[in-house]
Amino acid sequence: MIYVTINDESFIYDVHSLIKAFYPAEDIRVIPDNQDGPKDMCPKFAVYAGSDLISVKECVSDGYSRSITISNGLYDDRPAYKSELKRQLYNALTEYTGHSLPWGTLTGIRPTKLAMNCLLHGADEAKAVSYMKDYYLCSDKKAHLATDIALRERRILHGIADNAAALATGYSLYIGIPFCPSRCMYCSFMSYPIATHTKAIAGYIEALKKEIDYVASAFGGRRLDSIYIGGGTPTTLSAAQLSGLIGYVIDRVDISTIREFTVEAGRADSIDREKLTVLKELGVDRISVNPQTFNEETLRLIGRKATAAQTIEAYELAREAGFDNINMDIILGLPGEDMDDIRYTLRNVACLKPDDLTVHSLALKRGSRLAEILTESKDACDKLRNTDIDYETAMTLTEETAASIGLKPYYLYRQKNISGNLENTGYAAAGREGIYNILMMEEVQDIVACGAGTVSKHVAIQPDGSALITRCDTHKDLKLYINDIDMMIERKKKMYA
Ligand code: SF4
Structure with a gap:
C-alpha cells in the first residue's frame, strides 16, 4: 500500500x-x-x-x-x-x-475526445498534436495516434451529419444479451452461463420487447444511425430466438436510416450456419468473431471454451454466409502468455484478414475471477501475472500486423488498471469502421441501451456548443431487471423527457 x-x-x-x-x-x-x-x-x-x-x-x-x-x-x-x-x-x-507514461497526465478513458475537441475548435493537425504533448504531456507517438484517430473519426462522422447539433438529432440503439457459453476468467461484464439460465431467456426477451416498444414510441421520427447487439454473447440465443428478437426490433423501430447493424457473435462455440444465415437475412451487416488468443493452452487456462480451430471455422462460415465486415478482438497480456504467444496470435490474425481488429491490453477488472485469484494467492500471481511482455513492443507488432492487412486505427479507449498503461485500439479497413464504436466513444448522440446491466446515454448540445451528458442504468441482476422492467423504462422516459 x-x-x-x-x-x-x-x-x-x-x-x-x-x-x-x-x-x-x-x-x-x-x-x-x-x-x-x-x-x-x-x-x-x-x-x-x-x-x-x-x-x-x-x-x-x-x-x-x-x-x-x-x-x-x-x-x-x-x-x-x-x-x-x-x-x-x-x-x-x-x-x-525514472519512468514516463505514454499518455502523460491522462488517466481518463477517452483521449481521442480531447484531440477531437481541439480540432473542433479550429486547430489544425499540428496544433492538436502539440496540444496533446504540451498540455497533457503525452508522448509524441500517442499524441499523433490520438490526433490521427480524431481526424479519421471526424471524417466518418461528417458522413452522418455536418455538425454536432445535427449528429445529436440521431440516436443509436444498443441491446444487451447477458448470456455466454461459459465465463472467461478475465471477464467483468454481465454474463450468465447459458446452460444454467436457459429458463430465464423467454422472460428476458419479453422484457427486452417492452423496452423496444418504448424506444419505438419515444424515438419514432428520429434518425436511427446504428444498432449494436452485444453482451455477453448474443449468439448464445438459438436461431429462432435471434430471429424473433431481431424481427421484433425491425417491425417496431424505423430502421430505414441505419448505417450499421452489428451483432457480436463473439464466442465461436456459440456460432453455427443457421444463426449466421438468420443474422444475414435480417440485415445484420457487421459481426464479431473474437479469438482473444489463438493459443489453445491460454484458452483453456482462462476458461474460454471456444478453441482456436472453432474460431477459424466460425470465421470461415461467416464469410460463406456473406459477411464482408467481420471484427476480431484480441487481448495482449493474457495470463501465462509471452511475446511469442502474441506473435503466434498475430500471425493467425494476418492469415484470416478480418476487416476490423480490436486490440485490447488486458485490464484487471473488479468482479472478474482473475482479479479475485490474484488478490487471494501470491502463487497464483506469479503464475498468472505477465511480466514477460513488453507492451510497447506488443502494440507496435499489432500495429504492423494491422497495417500489413490494410487496417488503420480508427477508435481508441483506455480502461482502469490496463496492462502497460496503454490503450485498446480498433483498426479497420477503409469503409469498414465500426460506426457505433465511434458514436459511443465520442459521446456525440443518444445511445439508448436496452437490457440488464446496460447504461443509456443522453447527449444534449448546449447553446455554447458543448455537450451535456446524462446517463441512466438498468439493474444488473437478471431477475430484478425482468421484474422491474416497467421501472427500468420509467428511468429512460424520465431522462429522455
Ligand atoms: S465471452 Fe465475453 S462476455 Fe462472455 S464471459 Fe467471455 S469475455 Fe465475458
Missing part, C-alpha cells in the same frame, strides 16, 4: 489515479492531511496545492522534493489549476521513478 497525504480533498481522485498509473501493482490511498490515517501509516508522498505553490515531496526518506510557484489567478481557475497540479505531480513522479 502506498499512502499519500494531500492538503486539498478536491484533488484526491486526480492524485490517486495519476499515482496509480505510475504504480499499477500497488494499492494507493490518498488521505487529507487533516485526517488521521491508519496507525501504521507511513506516507510515501505529500502533495500540497496552495494558491501560489504546488509541491510534491517524498516523505519516507526526505530525499525528493519538487515545487513550482504559480500565480494566484490560476488558483481561482479550478480546471486550469487542476491541470497544472497534475503536470507537476507527473513531472515529479517521472523524475522520482
Whole structure:
C-alpha cells in the first residue's frame, strides 16, 4: 500500500489515479492531511496545492522534493489549476521513478475526445498534436495516434451529419444479451452461463420487447444511425430466438436510416450456419468473431471454451454466409502468455484478414475471477501475472500486423488498471469502421441501451456548443431487471423527457 497525504480533498481522485498509473501493482490511498490515517501509516508522498505553490515531496526518506510557484489567478481557475497540479505531480513522479507514461497526465478513458475537441475548435493537425504533448504531456507517438484517430473519426462522422447539433438529432440503439457459453476468467461484464439460465431467456426477451416498444414510441421520427447487439454473447440465443428478437426490433423501430447493424457473435462455440444465415437475412451487416488468443493452452487456462480451430471455422462460415465486415478482438497480456504467444496470435490474425481488429491490453477488472485469484494467492500471481511482455513492443507488432492487412486505427479507449498503461485500439479497413464504436466513444448522440446491466446515454448540445451528458442504468441482476422492467423504462422516459 502506498499512502499519500494531500492538503486539498478536491484533488484526491486526480492524485490517486495519476499515482496509480505510475504504480499499477500497488494499492494507493490518498488521505487529507487533516485526517488521521491508519496507525501504521507511513506516507510515501505529500502533495500540497496552495494558491501560489504546488509541491510534491517524498516523505519516507526526505530525499525528493519538487515545487513550482504559480500565480494566484490560476488558483481561482479550478480546471486550469487542476491541470497544472497534475503536470507537476507527473513531472515529479517521472523524475522520482525514472519512468514516463505514454499518455502523460491522462488517466481518463477517452483521449481521442480531447484531440477531437481541439480540432473542433479550429486547430489544425499540428496544433492538436502539440496540444496533446504540451498540455497533457503525452508522448509524441500517442499524441499523433490520438490526433490521427480524431481526424479519421471526424471524417466518418461528417458522413452522418455536418455538425454536432445535427449528429445529436440521431440516436443509436444498443441491446444487451447477458448470456455466454461459459465465463472467461478475465471477464467483468454481465454474463450468465447459458446452460444454467436457459429458463430465464423467454422472460428476458419479453422484457427486452417492452423496452423496444418504448424506444419505438419515444424515438419514432428520429434518425436511427446504428444498432449494436452485444453482451455477453448474443449468439448464445438459438436461431429462432435471434430471429424473433431481431424481427421484433425491425417491425417496431424505423430502421430505414441505419448505417450499421452489428451483432457480436463473439464466442465461436456459440456460432453455427443457421444463426449466421438468420443474422444475414435480417440485415445484420457487421459481426464479431473474437479469438482473444489463438493459443489453445491460454484458452483453456482462462476458461474460454471456444478453441482456436472453432474460431477459424466460425470465421470461415461467416464469410460463406456473406459477411464482408467481420471484427476480431484480441487481448495482449493474457495470463501465462509471452511475446511469442502474441506473435503466434498475430500471425493467425494476418492469415484470416478480418476487416476490423480490436486490440485490447488486458485490464484487471473488479468482479472478474482473475482479479479475485490474484488478490487471494501470491502463487497464483506469479503464475498468472505477465511480466514477460513488453507492451510497447506488443502494440507496435499489432500495429504492423494491422497495417500489413490494410487496417488503420480508427477508435481508441483506455480502461482502469490496463496492462502497460496503454490503450485498446480498433483498426479497420477503409469503409469498414465500426460506426457505433465511434458514436459511443465520442459521446456525440443518444445511445439508448436496452437490457440488464446496460447504461443509456443522453447527449444534449448546449447553446455554447458543448455537450451535456446524462446517463441512466438498468439493474444488473437478471431477475430484478425482468421484474422491474416497467421501472427500468420509467428511468429512460424520465431522462429522455
Ligand atoms: S465471452 Fe465475453 S462476455 Fe462472455 S464471459 Fe467471455 S469475455 Fe465475458
